[in-house]
Amino acid sequence: MSVSSATTEVVDPVPGAEAPHLPQQPDLVQLLTPEGERVEHPEYSLDLAPDELCGLYRDLVLVRRWDVEATALQRQGELGIWASLLGQEAAQIGAGRALQPGDMAFPTYREHGVAWTRGVDPLDVISLFRGVDNGGWDPVATGFNLYTVVIGAQTLHATGYAMGLQRDSAETATIAFLGDGATSQGEVNEAMIWAASFSAPVVFFCQNNQYAISVPLERQSRVPLYQRAAGFGFPGVRVDGNDVLAVLAVTRAALQAAREGQGPTFIEAFTYRMGAHTTSDDPTRYRLASELEEWKLRDPIARLKAHLSRSGAADAAFFDSVEAEADELAVRIRRGTVEMPDPPGTAMFDHVYAEQTPHLAAQQAEFEAYQASFEGGEH
Amino acid sequence: MSVSSATTEVVDPVPGAEAPHLPQQPDLVQLLTPEGERVEHPEYSLDLAPDELCGLYRDLVLVRRWDVEATALQRQGELGIWASLLGQEAAQIGAGRALQPGDMAFPTYREHGVAWTRGVDPLDVISLFRGVDNGGWDPVATGFNLYTVVIGAQTLHATGYAMGLQRDSAETATIAFLGDGATSQGEVNEAMIWAASFSAPVVFFCQNNQYAISVPLERQSRVPLYQRAAGFGFPGVRVDGNDVLAVLAVTRAALQAAREGQGPTFIEAFTYRMGAHTTSDDPTRYRLASELEEWKLRDPIARLKAHLSRSGAADAAFFDSVEAEADELAVRIRRGTVEMPDPPGTAMFDHVYAEQTPHLAAQQAEFEAYQASFEGGEH
Amino acid sequence: MAAQTLTIGKALNLGLRKAMEDDAKVVLMGEDIGRLGGVFRITDGLQKDFGEDRVVDTPLAEAGILGTAVGLAMRGYRPVCEIQFDGFVFPAYNQIVTQVAKIHARSRGKLAMPIVIRIPFGGGIGAVEHHSESPEAYFAHTPGLKVVAVSNPVDAYFGIQQAIAHPDPIVFLEPKRRYWEKAEVDPDTTPEPLFASRVVRGGDDVTVLAYGPMVKTALQAAEAAAEEGRSLEVVDLRTLSPLDLDPVFDSVRRTGRCVVVHEAAVTLGLGAEIAARVTETCFHSLEAPVLRVGGYDTPYPPSKLEEEYLPDLDRVLDAVDRSMGF
Amino acid sequence: MAAQTLTIGKALNLGLRKAMEDDAKVVLMGEDIGRLGGVFRITDGLQKDFGEDRVVDTPLAEAGILGTAVGLAMRGYRPVCEIQFDGFVFPAYNQIVTQVAKIHARSRGKLAMPIVIRIPFGGGIGAVEHHSESPEAYFAHTPGLKVVAVSNPVDAYFGIQQAIAHPDPIVFLEPKRRYWEKAEVDPDTTPEPLFASRVVRGGDDVTVLAYGPMVKTALQAAEAAAEEGRSLEVVDLRTLSPLDLDPVFDSVRRTGRCVVVHEAAVTLGLGAEIAARVTETCFHSLEAPVLRVGGYDTPYPPSKLEEEYLPDLDRVLDAVDRSMGF
Numbered sequence A, B: 001m002s003v004s005s006a007t008t009e010v011v012d013p014v015p016g017a018e019a020p021h022l023p024q025q026p027d028l029v030q031l032l033t034p035e036g037e038r039v040e041h042p043e044y045s046l047d048l049a050p051d052e053l054c055g056l057y058r059d060l061v062l063v064r065r066w067d068v069e070a071t072a073l074q075r076q077g078e079l080g081i082w083a084s085l086l087g088q089e090a091a092q093i094g095a096g097r098a099l100q101p102g103d104m105a106f107p108t109y110r111e112h113g114v115a116w117t118r119g120v121d122p123l124d125v126i127s128l129f130r131g132v133d134n135g136g137w138d139p140v141a142t143g144f145n146l147y148t149v150v151i152g153a154q155t156l157h158a159t160g161y162a163m164g165l166q167r168d169s170a171e172t173a174t175i176a177f178l179g180d181g182a183t184s185q186g187e188v189n190e191a192m193i194w195a196a197s198f199s200a201p202v203v204f205f206c207q208n209n210q211y212a213i214s215v216p217l218e219r220q221s222r223v224p225l226y227q228r229a230a231g232f233g234f235p236g237v238r239v240d241g242n243d244v245l246a247v248l249a250v251t252r253a254a255l256q257a258a259r260e261g262q263g264p265t266f267i268e269a270f271t272y273r274m275g276a277h278t279t280s281d282d283p284t285r286y287r288l289a290s291e292l293e294e295w296k297l298r299d300p301i302a303r304l305k306a307h308l309s310r311s312g313a314a315d316a317a318f319f320d321s322v323e324a325e326a327d328e329l330a331v332r333i334r335r336g337t338v339e340m341p342d343p344p345g346t347a348m349f350d351h352v353y354a355e356q357t358p359h360l361a362a363q364q365a366e367f368e369a370y371q372a373s374f375e376g377g378e379h
Numbered sequence C, D: 001m002a003a004q005t006l007t008i009g010k011a012l013n014l015g016l017r018k019a020m021e022d023d024a025k026v027v028l029m030g031e032d033i034g035r036l037g038g039v040f041r042i043t044d045g046l047q048k049d050f051g052e053d054r055v056v057d058t059p060l061a062e063a064g065i066l067g068t069a070v071g072l073a074m075r076g077y078r079p080v081c082e083i084q085f086d087g088f089v090f091p092a093y094n095q096i097v098t099q100v101a102k103i104h105a106r107s108r109g110k111l112a113m114p115i116v117i118r119i120p121f122g123g124g125i126g127a128v129e130h131h132s133e134s135p136e137a138y139f140a141h142t143p144g145l146k147v148v149a150v151s152n153p154v155d156a157y158f159g160i161q162q163a164i165a166h167p168d169p170i171v172f173l174e175p176k177r178r179y180w181e182k183a184e185v186d187p188d189t190t191p192e193p194l195f196a197s198r199v200v201r202g203g204d205d206v207t208v209l210a211y212g213p214m215v216k217t218a219l220q221a222a223e224a225a226a227e228e229g230r231s232l233e234v235v236d237l238r239t240l241s242p243l244d245l246d247p248v249f250d251s252v253r254r255t256g257r258c259v260v261v262h263e264a265a266v267t268l269g270l271g272a273e274i275a276a277r278v279t280e281t282c283f284h285s286l287e288a289p290v291l292r293v294g295g296y297d298t299p300y301p302p303s304k305l306e307e308e309y310l311p312d313l314d315r316v317l318d319a320v321d322r323s324m325g326f
């Protein structure tokens, strides 16, 4: 048996990973077709007023604009790096808007859309990518943990936090975000084992954007990711990640089940990373332009816009106003970024410990004296 | 929602874990009932000649005697500790005898029965528990890796070795042993992800002996363990681990599939640890005597003996001869153990590296000089 | 609790009990710590009295233990995680080094990590591989963590409570082969601070530093040396990160000689840092270089060899001789 | 290959290529190393030429990479594992410390572990958290591992080949911020041994030790010091485990002064071990304690602060001044 033959024998390849054909997938929850047509699903219903639909549209547009602006700022040297959410807006807004105030979200490094729904200031996210700090927001006040860069580590935190909710008899839940690549990390699988064992109120929300940097999904799993959960004894569901309504409905249901003591759910939001992995990445090295073109037809914003227009929920004035708001946001982000002050050197010593050690205090004092020696022109 | 209510809501509890009722489990492969009656299974057939059946019986009896002797030696202070296989003989002999010479096995610390089938000298296993070395056998020559104490680590080694087999176009397979507790380790889940991704010729053989030291299976999984594999995209099967014939048949089939390029299989051998976790353990602290009594009715040796007698494959003379052989083995093990020489102090420096560093050589020289100073009466 | 003679193990057990009584947010987590009471019985009886929500028998995965502890800490709990043996802390290493140690800094103080990681450490119990290791340097090199090692029942009883009450993550090392050593513990005395070293025997000729299981060894060496008319000052370091070296500097300024003892491999063990700092600070007082007595730079050997691997009274005295010989 | 000017990155790429040509058992494994050629392009073009069986894009899990490498090594392969960034080695820590480092000893030499763990390490590239760390001490404290750090294209080209051909497991540290530094590499010269340090600039006043990215910094400091009439001898340590300190001892015996520079946190960094050993060996020659210049004992800071965190020319000179002032 040669390896090449073995590795090509992929059992039940993930449908849509190479040539997306979402509508043919029976197991994909969808409430809004790529053409913007509203469809019903036997298990997941959603009844939103026009202004709620408009609110979702506004979210999508604003976070995309934020993202575009941040990418531009990186190109201009204002940010060290930027992880774009382009194409994943619906997955993130849908999940974020499913959360209630008391819920706690545990993001990776790409959930700017969720941050937005938690009321986090875009500049507090940008400060991380600018190298000012590791994120400027308050995780407790916002119900949105700081970004976690080590792949998968946050899934255990979310599970532990959920175990705390159980002990507090809190009627809230946690949601752990993760990528398709992250599903291969041991810690992520442990998180699912823990969540099942303790029936913890946690939702695992996996944005399957088809790639872990350059590595396509097939390397991580030869069966659809949502099926992983059954092996651990809890439900998994695949939702059209470019359909904000479906994501909202599915995530709401999972969170509600968690709050009611029914334990964890795994959600696979089937989507696509339309940009590079980060601004440091060059996707032309590992994927075809045609693939991107196909996914553009499923753009999460276009389809909601089509639906809003067609259903009459929104008119041109509305769309214009959102556009104007986006322009303002972009200006605010740009100005806030370039004006963002550098932190003082001593900041690195400040919060290493809740109680600083005498050793570190001495090191800090040395550092300050050394810095001062330059100012005094001693060197 | 309180925790107590949440944690009692176990979905699909593992049947048989609390009050074993194996025959009621439709998904349990069995070829020999606890009463010793030979039954057929639609998917797994086995056709053994009487002398083959007798050979298996001999294996079971001899490894149990070895185990009993080792436990006694530990009690008498001749071993530091002993991990008993009592009750798991059929799982281990069945799996071990399914292997072909070129296959490679990756044990935990309890697979004395598998060691036996690989021709490993019992004294080479005992030397580990005596503290003489970490196992005296040659892993390459025997096709039996050294014991691995860090739970689960060996499952990745087995998978990597299997990837090597693919590259060598070898028509052999590997088998990774693991316990029920080990299924919670991230690394074990990574091994399954790797094996699936590369279609590696590896069989995961999990002896579900119902406990990880004191922790019952329910803490690790609320669904039967063999179902884990489906989440990773490969087959899982549960076999009666106290039925040596079923284990042999199921493991043979899985190994053959692996050799033929069909990738991994997960086997859950449903069994019971009839003794303590190790000689350091006190199981009366965490399980009821009645549970043990129930499992005694499913003793793996008794049922094969009943079958051999009833079918006429063996007579009293045979049973006597095996008993005599067991007595001899016990004597040999006892003598070999008490006569086993201590290693020289320098042994700890010998194989730290394939190429010893000058630093370590200097340390060794210092050590030798220091030791010599006592002999010379200097201290 | 009245003053009583306790083993280190029992002192830890009672200290944990007291901490749980004092603060309902204290949650113990680990493998086999519930019904079994832990393989060393340090948590014996606690699940029975505090319930399964506060004494949690976890699935078998150390990253899971530490990772969920992080989440519990974010929710306001004070997790106390038991690692069954020193050699099994490594699956949790990623969570400890990249998360537990860094989250307070990452969040600029908004998230506290009052997590205690209890590790029975060190050798000398005749065990198989991975059950006798001394991983303290891996943690002491990691900013954001604090590391302490207890050597006696009094420090065990108070130390575990102080560690649990402390706002920063602490690796709490328990000298497993000394679990059965006894001393009187009076709960009504004022405990010494957690992050302080202590001179446990005065002396003039050589300063001997030790922690955890080696404190007893160092004291035995001092006893033996005294018979030969040599006076050793013994310091129990107690805290490994931060190190509390002022008492050491004072001592070395008097003795001019210093020997550090630990079971961990010498190379990059705590002795390296201590030697460097003592030399930096007491350079002109030193009459000999700081000498180190530790495990050899080999994996911990099979138990038949551990007596030769581990520092003992004789090896400490040998180093003292060499120091005096400079 | 003819002699040519290469960056460190390209020298590694060509060294890997040569090693793969020379030995069919060499297998590269890692995240994104295949089609993408690695995030730093160190493996660029190798999958195309050697195929997917020899340049393996792995699932995203570092324990999996190292654990399967162990199995491949047992089967006679020579796995070269890329860890994408220093801060992501920790999920593999258990496999590295409890398996890779110990299997040769465990098997009493019957199983070899010729595994190379390539880690782009250190800071200075303006990255986010976990992308700028210096974890070498964690490995150098671990018996059974060897650790090397390259500082220039010549050592990169030959060193990676030597490491791959070597029978023991090696953590191979690549100075990521120097990947683009250039020098001429002549493949026909005889390389220096892998486990040897090297005096890269002669001098009389102070011995300055560095490795990896700090060698350049040390040389810059020496240049600046020379202008002020102070003569620094600079040693590129090259091998961190084992340390090769004989050339250092020779140097310190002449200069009487020693400064060690690294990016890793000072406490229990390599400088601690070196200070301890240099002091033990050169006690009577030292006119000042060995001084250490390193990262502060804090997590690696956000990138706007990294210039202040990282040792630079000025901090080296400051230490030199302090040494001379003793």
Ligand SMILES: Cc1ncc(C[n+]2csc(CCOP(=O)(O)OP(=O)(O)O)c2C)c(N)n1
Residues within 6 Å of the ligand: A110, A149, A150, A151, A178, A179, A180, A181, A182, A183, A209, A211, A212, A213, A273, A277, D031, D060, D062, D084, D088, D091
């Ligand atoms: C433990 C660890 N290993 C490697 C990396 C480097 N890395 C950053 S993102 C990434 C790919 C993640 O893929 P996925 O989980 O699918 O998330 P996505 O970026 O697609 O949203 C990798 C390998 C990391 N951050 N952490």
Ligand SMILES: Cc1ncc(C[n+]2csc(CCOP(=O)(O)OP(=O)(O)O)c2C)c(N)n1
Residues within 6 Å of the ligand: B110, B149, B150, B151, B178, B179, B180, B181, B182, B183, B209, B211, B212, B213, B273, B277, C031, C060, C062, C084, C088, C091
């Ligand atoms: C990583 C790690 N953590 C903890 C231990 C301690 N330990 C040894 S055996 C064991 C239980 C193993 O249970 P299981 O996998 O079911 O195997 P069994 O002993 O029942 O055969 C534990 C926790 C270990 N050896 N390795």
Ligand SMILES: [Mg+2]
Residues within 6 Å of the ligand: A179, A180, A181, A207, A208, A209, A210, A211, A212, A213
């Ligand atoms: Mg992805």
Ligand SMILES: [Mg+2]
Residues within 6 Å of the ligand: B179, B180, B181, B207, B208, B209, B210, B211, B212, B213
């Ligand atoms: Mg078990």
